[in-house]
Amino acid sequence: MLQRLYVHNYRCFEHFEFKPQDQSAALLLGKNASGKSTVRQVLALFQAIGRGRSRVGELITSSDFAHYRREQAIEFELEARLGEQSYAYRLVFELPERFRELRVQQERLVVDGEVVFNRDIAKVAMPRKTKGYEDAVFFIDWHLVALPIIQDAAAAIVLRTLREWLGAMILLAPIPFNMRDVAIGSEVAIHESAHNLPDWLADLLERFPAAYSGVVEHLQQVTPDLQGFRFDRLGRDARALLVLYREGQKTLELPISALADGEKCFLISAVLLAANQMTAPLLAFWDEPENFLAPHEVNQFVVALKRSFLRQQSQLIISSHNPQAILCFPQDSTWVMGRRHHLEPSQIRCLEELHLSSPVTSPSSEVATERKPDLLQRLLDGDIDPWL
């Protein structure tokens, strides 16, 4: 589980620290441009590293410096509890004068308090605990992140565990309109826009055929007339995803392009739930999952996701503006983000610490008729960040 995320000098973040700790679900709340989606972009950077992308120029560019402050380094720190072990990964980028591409200034992985590797620009050191063995020291291109490329027998398990967990992150900001009808097998991990959902589903079913019933069962809660789905082979690699509906004796088979945008979002959630069941523990971030859903569907949609992630000891982070989604999260797992204007960095506070909705007067029968301010009213009034 993600315990802590620290980001400095990256886009709208300066000394930004998000600590979901052991929460199975967390909500990011805030006005537009408060930095919620930037959290997803930071996670995407770690996800790319976990999936083997090491070239710095493909991960980050000079336009990512906060307010073009290129003289300062960009810092990322991620702490996670994976299995019984605590991982702390730190990655710092800099842009020296006359450089066009950023380079790695520092990189360090610590597991349970012990350094796995420590890097200073190009020099990487791996301490050896065994007597008689000297620390391994080697050099790598300063435009390459070390984590995806280090191969070391002594640290193989922890390196693989972290890389796999990072790479398995599911980050979603779906655009249902762009969802393809066809699985083409070129990329099996779900893209943020979910345009390749058929590929993700096909891959999941190939690895875990039992996931089929979970997906159908979940979809039938929303659309009881759904009978199932299947892939129809179109050529050597392409397979069309078709959804089958039945009402009495009548049946109808539709490509997913014929589904409503909200139905496509239910399909995404059904596959996410199945993936979570089969490949937990996962870290998933869903940017505004309520988009495209009818208001009366939102609450139970979010509840289903939260229940699944709690049950599987996975972790779900969502951002939302929707009252029905917001009501699903306790104060202690709701994080309010904000900034007064674009020249200021984003700040984040746990709602529990803000006491936004605490009673203004002590509760007693004399003052009990005074209505306490509630979170949703403050949201509607645009009054959730008076602490800024």
Next chain:
Amino acid sequence: MALNRERLHLVVLPEDDATRSLATGFVDATVGQMQVLNPAGGWCHVLDEMLEAQLTPLRKYGKRHLVLLIDFDNDFTNRMQDFNNAIPVDVANRVYVLGALSEAEELKKQTGIKLGLLGQALAKECAGNTTTLWMHPQLQHNQAEINRLNQVVRGFLF
């Protein structure tokens, strides 16, 4: 995905954001149909809201059960009496009044557990038929209501 109101379901009307936090944690550790409503804004508003907005759906949907989640503000007997007097007889068997003896924040302080996690723990005790947390001095007065509620929700919530 929306609640199927023709099937057994439980709705919680919390007093404030603290009690809402408890309830949402509880929901996470269940499997059946359950929904937490927007906080009423005070215990007396819970009563108002129940009488003004919740009575109609309660009467319309016979499989709906309603928990009024309040803070008893160390006045359990009188407050329970207020609620019992106000809740109409025809729905009284489907309305339950629960809450911390003083307030939810005090329960959090005394147990040292965050409200969301407290809610989860309380649900797990209900599912496992144990009462360690439910016997906490801030919660033990709820036993009669919990027994009444458990008889109904055990079949669909856990």
